[in-house]
Amino acid sequence: MTSTADWPRIAAELSPVEVSDDPVTIRKRSRDFFWYSPLLNAQLRRSFGDLVAMPASPKELAQCLSVASRHGVPVVMRGGGTGNYGQAVPLQGGLIIQTTGMNRVLEIGAGYVRVEAGALMADINAALKPEGYELAMFPSTQDIATIGGFVAGGSAGIGSVSNGPLRENGNIIRIRALSVEDSPQEYVFDGNDVLRIHHAWGINGAITEITLRTVPTRDWIGCMAGFDSYAACYAAGHALASADDHAIGRKLCSVVDARIVDYFPRLEGHVPRGRHLLVSLVPREHLPAFRALMAAQGGKVHLAMDEAERTELKLPHVFEFAYNHTTLQVLKADRSATYQQIGVPDPGDAARVASMRDRQGEDVWPHHEFTRWEGSVICADLPIIWYSTPERLEEINATYEADDFTVYDAHVCAIEGNHMQPDFGHLAWKKRLDPAGLLNPGKSHAWEKVRHLSADEIEALDSVAGL
Ligand SMILES: Cc1cc2nc3c(=O)[nH]c(=O)nc-3n(C[C@H](O)[C@H](O)[C@H](O)COP(=O)(O)OP(=O)(O)OC[C@H]3O[C@@H](n4cnc5c(N)ncnc54)[C@H](O)[C@@H]3O)c2cc1C
CATH class of the missing domain: 3.40.462.40 (FAD-linked oxidase, cap domain/gating helix)
Known part of the structure; x- marks a missing residue:
C-alpha cells in the first residue's frame, strides 16, 4: 500500500506539523520492546514505517489524520514505544504519529486528572504529587511511556493491587478520540464505554485526551x-x-x-x-x-x-x-x-x-x-x-x-492473541472511527473477517464467542 504513496507530498501537506523522513529516526520509531520475544524479533525487526509526524496538539493530530485519510496510507499511533508485542510496529509501513509533543496536564481536580494522550506518566505523577494525589496505577515504564499508550496498550501496573486494573470501572473516566477521515471527528467515551477504546492497540481511534481516577498520595x-x-x-x-x-x-x-x-x-x-x-x-x-x-x-x-x-x-x-x-x-x-x-x-x-x-x-x-x-x-x-x-x-x-x-501468549503480535476473544465492541467502533481500516493494520485478525460488515452488524456479533 505504501510503495505507491507520494511521501514527499504527504510530508509537505503535513506542514506545519513537525515530520521526519530521516531513515534512522524512522527505524527507531518503528520499534517497541517486541525483541523480548525471539519469535516476534524474527517476525518484526524488518517492519518499518515511511514517515514520522510529531503533532504538538490535538489540532495538529487531526491534520495528520486528515492527510493520511486523503492519501489512504496506514497510520500507527505511537507514544513511548514501550509495548511488548509489537503493538506499535507498522506492519504495512505508513505514517507513524508520535504523540509525545501532545503532553499537557490540563486539569487536576478532586480524585481525577485530565491530560493529553502524549503526557508521560512520570510527569503526570510529578504534577499530581504537590496537589496530594497520584495516579491510581501506572506501569513500571512510567518514565518513558505515555498515558495514551498505557490506555491503548497496557492493562495494569503499580497500584493495581489496591485499585484494580485499568479496565476496572472508574479507573478511566473519559477518553476523547479522533476518527481517521478526511475531516476527523471527535468522539467522547464516558463511564463503561471507555472499554470500547481501552486496550484496542490503537486500531479504532486516535486518543487525544484522557481523564483518569487519581488517589491520595502516601509516603x-x-x-x-x-x-x-x-x-x-x-x-x-x-x-x-x-x-x-x-x-x-x-x-x-x-x-x-x-x-x-x-x-x-x-x-x-x-x-x-x-x-x-x-x-x-x-x-x-x-x-x-x-x-x-x-x-x-x-x-x-x-x-x-x-x-x-x-x-x-x-x-x-x-x-x-x-x-x-x-x-x-x-x-x-x-x-x-x-x-x-x-x-x-x-x-x-x-x-x-x-x-x-x-x-x-x-x-x-x-x-x-x-x-x-x-x-x-x-x-x-x-x-x-x-x-x-x-x-x-x-x-x-x-x-x-x-x-x-x-x-496469554506474549509471542503473538495480534490483539486476539492466545486466549483473547475478538472484541467486537472494539471492531464496531473501528468501523465508525476508521472506516477505511487505516489504523494499525494487521493487528486484528478478526477485523479482516468483519471489515465488510456495518458497525451495527459487527456489534451484534458481540454476543458470539469468536468467529
Ligand atoms: C520494562 C517494561 C515494563 C512494563 N511494565 C508494564 C506494566 O507494569 N503494566 C503494563 O500494562 N504494561 C507494561 N509494559 C508495557 C508498556 O510499557 C505499557 O503498556 C506502556 O504504558 C505503553 O505506553 P507507550 O507510550 O510506550 O505505548 P506504545 O508502545 O507507544 O503504544 C502502545 C499501543 O498503544 C497505541 N497508542 C499509543 N498512543 C495512542 C494514542 N494516542 N491513541 C491511540 N492509540 C495509541 C499504539 O499504537 C500501540 O498499539 C511494560 C513494558 C516494558 C518494556
Whole structure:
C-alpha cells in the first residue's frame, strides 16, 4: 500500500506539523520492546514505517489524520514505544504519529486528572504529587511511556493491587478520540464505554485526551523481604494482597524467584543472595504491620527505604524489580532470556504454584504479580524462560495449560492473541472511527473477517464467542 504513496507530498501537506523522513529516526520509531520475544524479533525487526509526524496538539493530530485519510496510507499511533508485542510496529509501513509533543496536564481536580494522550506518566505523577494525589496505577515504564499508550496498550501496573486494573470501572473516566477521515471527528467515551477504546492497540481511534481516577498520595516505602522457599514467598504475597487496606496498604506485591534475583546486581550488598524476594511499596505508617506479616510468613525484611534513602543509596525504584522490568533486568545480562504471561487459576493455592515451578524445570523461573479485580485477588506469572526452540516454548505452554493455568501468549503480535476473544465492541467502533481500516493494520485478525460488515452488524456479533 505504501510503495505507491507520494511521501514527499504527504510530508509537505503535513506542514506545519513537525515530520521526519530521516531513515534512522524512522527505524527507531518503528520499534517497541517486541525483541523480548525471539519469535516476534524474527517476525518484526524488518517492519518499518515511511514517515514520522510529531503533532504538538490535538489540532495538529487531526491534520495528520486528515492527510493520511486523503492519501489512504496506514497510520500507527505511537507514544513511548514501550509495548511488548509489537503493538506499535507498522506492519504495512505508513505514517507513524508520535504523540509525545501532545503532553499537557490540563486539569487536576478532586480524585481525577485530565491530560493529553502524549503526557508521560512520570510527569503526570510529578504534577499530581504537590496537589496530594497520584495516579491510581501506572506501569513500571512510567518514565518513558505515555498515558495514551498505557490506555491503548497496557492493562495494569503499580497500584493495581489496591485499585484494580485499568479496565476496572472508574479507573478511566473519559477518553476523547479522533476518527481517521478526511475531516476527523471527535468522539467522547464516558463511564463503561471507555472499554470500547481501552486496550484496542490503537486500531479504532486516535486518543487525544484522557481523564483518569487519581488517589491520595502516601509516603510510600519501597520494601524487599527475603524467603527461603518460593512457596512461602508466594503465600506471603497472597497474604499481603488479601490484607485489609486499612491494616496494610500497598501499591505493589511482586514475588520473584531467587534465581532471577541473582540477575539484579544493583541489589548487591542490600539483599542477601539466594533468597526469593517479595517486592512491595507500603505506606510508612503500615511498615510495622508489614514487617510483622512478613515475619509471620517466615520471611525477613531486608530493605525498607523512602525516597530520600533510595536516592542516597543510588538504587532504582523497587518497581524496577517488578512487572516486566524483571525480564528487562535479566535481558540486560543475557539476551537468550524471554518470558511468558500466565494466569494463575487459584491465586490462594501456593502449593499448586510451587508444584508448577518444580514441574517446569530449570529453564522456567517464576515471578508473580498480585493484583485485585473488583475486590478479588488475582495473580499473574511473568516467568523468565531460557529460550531454546519454539517446540520447547510450546511444551512449556502445554505444561501450564494441562493444569488449567492460562497462557496469554506474549509471542503473538495480534490483539486476539492466545486466549483473547475478538472484541467486537472494539471492531464496531473501528468501523465508525476508521472506516477505511487505516489504523494499525494487521493487528486484528478478526477485523479482516468483519471489515465488510456495518458497525451495527459487527456489534451484534458481540454476543458470539469468536468467529
Ligand atoms: C520494562 C517494561 C515494563 C512494563 N511494565 C508494564 C506494566 O507494569 N503494566 C503494563 O500494562 N504494561 C507494561 N509494559 C508495557 C508498556 O510499557 C505499557 O503498556 C506502556 O504504558 C505503553 O505506553 P507507550 O507510550 O510506550 O505505548 P506504545 O508502545 O507507544 O503504544 C502502545 C499501543 O498503544 C497505541 N497508542 C499509543 N498512543 C495512542 C494514542 N494516542 N491513541 C491511540 N492509540 C495509541 C499504539 O499504537 C500501540 O498499539 C511494560 C513494558 C516494558 C518494556
